[in-house]
Amino acid sequence: MLKPIKLENKNFLSSFDLSKKEVKHILELSKNFKKNFLNIELKNKALGLIFDKASTRTRVSFQVAMSRLGGTTVDLNPKTSQIGRGEPIKDTARVLSRYCDVIAIRTFNQSDLEEYAKWSTKPIINGLTDLEHPCQALADFLTIKEEFNDFENVVLTYIGDGNNVANSLIACGALLGVEVRISCPKGYEPNASIINKARDIYKNKNLLKITNDPMSAASGANVLYTDVWSSMGEEGKKEEKDKHFDGFTIDSDLLNKAHKDAIVLHCLPAYRSKEITDEVIESKNSRIFEQAENRMHVQQALLACLLT
Numbered sequence: 001m002l003k004p005i006k007l008e009n010k011n012f013l014s015s016f017d018l019s020k021k022e023v024k025h026i027l028e029l030s031k032n033f034k035k036n037f038l039n040i041e042l043k044n045k046a047l048g049l050i051f052d053k054a055s056t057r058t059r060v061s062f063q064v065a066m067s068r069l070g071g072t073t074v075d076l077n078p079k080t081s082q083i084g085r086g087e088p089i090k091d092t093a094r095v096l097s098r099y100c101d102v103i104a105i106r107t108f109n110q111s112d113l114e115e116y117a118k119w120s121t122k123p124i125i126n127g128l129t130d131l132e133h134p135c136q137a138l139a140d141f142l143t144i145k146e147e148f149n150d151f152e153n154v155v156l157t158y159i160g161d162g163n164n165v166a167n168s169l170i171a172c173g174a175l176l177g178v179e180v181r182i183s184c185p186k187g188y189e190p191n192a193s194i195i196n197k198a199r200d201i202y203k204n205k206n207l208l209k210i211t212n213d214p215m216s217a218a219s220g221a222n223v224l225y226t227d228v229w230s231s232m233g234e235e236g237k238k239e240e241k242d243k244h245f246d247g248f249t250i251d252s253d254l255l256n257k258a259h260k261d262a263i264v265l266h267c268l269p270a271y272r273s274k275e276i277t278d279e280v281i282e283s284k285n286s287r288i289f290e291q292a293e294n295r296m297h298v299q300q301a302l303l304a305c306l307l308t
């Protein structure tokens, strides 16, 4: 029976916290969890959840993942706990790590997540920050692996805002050696330091391409991926931002440019008719709901490894 391996890093704050071998192991473990092949128990273990931003998938998939492993979850609402009153992170982190065995956090600044990790004696998981969404990327690559078996010759094209989801796709794609094309309007490119780190991992292979032309990026791609144009925290910029994304909607014209067996992914929630059309979400190419389901399986695998 496949067993969880102990991860090199205590925390999962960024996709770059895992090695290639660890990502592959987590994906393999996830597949086994999905088939109910594993009997791994995290009995009496507690997962703390701190969500400073809204969530459906991440929150519920972590809760159910932990319950499937026999553990328990404590969902801390920042508004009704002392977190919302401004208790310092260094105090909250030290207290919670005496009750919980692992803590998943969704917040704005990556530096706040790092502050939690600095003071917590237990693993901290990034449940989304403005910079990264690494749990999402694991589910995305599991969905791609299920479709194509392997990552060799897979071209993943992300069209839209160079946001947290794009950043984690780039990082995880680099670890797995997948060709990643990002197409975004000028000025909305992904994080420069993540691009540089990814390019270092790819070495001299030119497998990370950033372009402002969605049609050329989509051409022959095996996976078309998009996310909202304005992320949580950018509500005030929405109208202004939308003006720059003309031509960046994944519609049937863009889908027709991709490989005939291309799949379409979206981390959800989606704004239908903005970044993606209703027709494409509901098309035979869409694997969006499998992708959402996979959040739970990869998080089961991640929890099992972090608590081994």
Ligand code: CP
Residues within 6 Å of the ligand: 054, 055, 056, 057, 058, 059, 128, 136, 267, 268, 269
């Ligand atoms: N994809 C994702 O993280 O969804 P939620 O915001 O619903 O958690």
Ligand code: NVA
Residues within 6 Å of the ligand: 128, 163, 164, 165, 227, 228, 230, 231, 232, 267, 268, 269
């Ligand atoms: N980029 C989006 C992802 C939501 C899951 C956001 O940060 O709001």
